[in-house]
């Protein structure tokens with residue numbers, strides 16, 4: 001099994017959704033937004049997956065039934081979880 005798109009053999013990418021606020025203070029006098037943007041702490045959402053960089057292939061892990069063809073891709077999800085543990 002290669003770590004490439006099962007449909008078109010292109011490069012795969014791993015993605016995860018992260019939520020954060022872009023915060024800008026408001027000028028007391030003018031009511032204008034400050035140009036300086038700060039980011040709030042990140043909140044990791046449940047959504048993550050593997051997609052192809054070329055076609056519409058998507059894989060969201062084996063939560064929704066076991067897809068044996070893509071089982072080798074599950075290790076990629078673990079990699080991300082392990083990296084998070086270190087940070």
Ligand SMILES: [Zn+2]
Pocket residue numbers: 005006007008009010052053054055056057
């Ligand atoms: Zn593809």
